[in-house]
Amino acid sequence: MRKLPIVAIAYDFDGTLSPGNMQEHSFILDIGMTPREFWKLAEQLSKKHEADSVLTYMNLMLEKADEANVPVRRQDFKNHGKSIELYEGVDTWFNRINNYGKKLGLKVEHFIISSGLREMIEGTSIAGKFRRIYASSFKYDQNEVAEWPALAINFTTKTQYLFRINKGALDIFDEKRINEFIKMEDRPIPFKRMIFVGDGNTDIPCFSLVKSLGGHSVVVYKPRTKGAKEKAAKLVKDGRVNFIVPADYSKDSHIMNVVKAILDKIASDCDLDRLGIQD
Secondary structure (H helix, E strand, O other): OOOOOEEEEEEOOEOOOEOOOHHHOOHHHHOOOOHHHHHHHHHHHHHHHOOOHHHHHHHHHHHHHHHOOOOOEHHHHHHHHOOOOOOOOHHHHHHHHHHHHHHOOOEEEEEEEEEEEHHHHHOOOOHHHOOEEEEEEEEEOOOOEEEEEEEOOOOOOHHHHHHHHHHOOOOOOOHHHHHOOOOHHHOOOOHHHEEEEEOOHHHHHHHHHHHHOOOEEEEEEOOOOOOHHHHHHHHHHOOOOOEEEEOOOOOOOHHHHHHHHHHHHHHHHHHHHHHHOOO
16 A cells, blocks of 8 residues: 655644734733733843743743742643634644545644743644644653753744654654754655744744745734734745735635645645656
């Protein structure tokens, strides 16, 4: 039986699959701050200490939680994830895309590459839809209490995970395979069978990398939000992305039609590749 070609769709999370930042849905409110206060303080601390912005916000979460006596066990973060709002149609998106790909003779796999918290994403209703969730995370003690940031993914390091998908080096601790030389044609998921979906400037390195290596980049914007479409459109104008769509993942949405068309093209390219290598 012929092995189906794999197509990888990688997504940012905050602003892409969910409106706003995941910490804002319940955690920041529980520690007695407003989102504006929290992110402003995180930015100030990052500048003051010349620190990575992701590490700074993660450390600030632990500090403020301690001050407010808010528990920070792994399960607590997952519980916060349950309150995360998703964009229209996201809950059924993955099955619809998987089924469409299967009809074309493709196997579609989904990945998250986010600066948000893996533990919160694992608490959402869609966590089981992803082959891997690459996101920032904490180290926990023997009682499952968060001690300090274990992994911080910022906008430049996000591209590493695209290469992990490309090379099949999916385990974060696998440093051997990710640095091993593998010919482009021998990699499990070529970039031409990759789609990256994001929402803004922090996704530019991923947008540009996937697009430049033959894949497809899609920028989403929050519907009915002043200036959102124009901001996203600039990424198309600047040559960073291929498509701009509203963040609506319902059955007959723009992004559904765009991704189906991309899958059509990938399936046709795979057919042509097979015809080209026949005796």
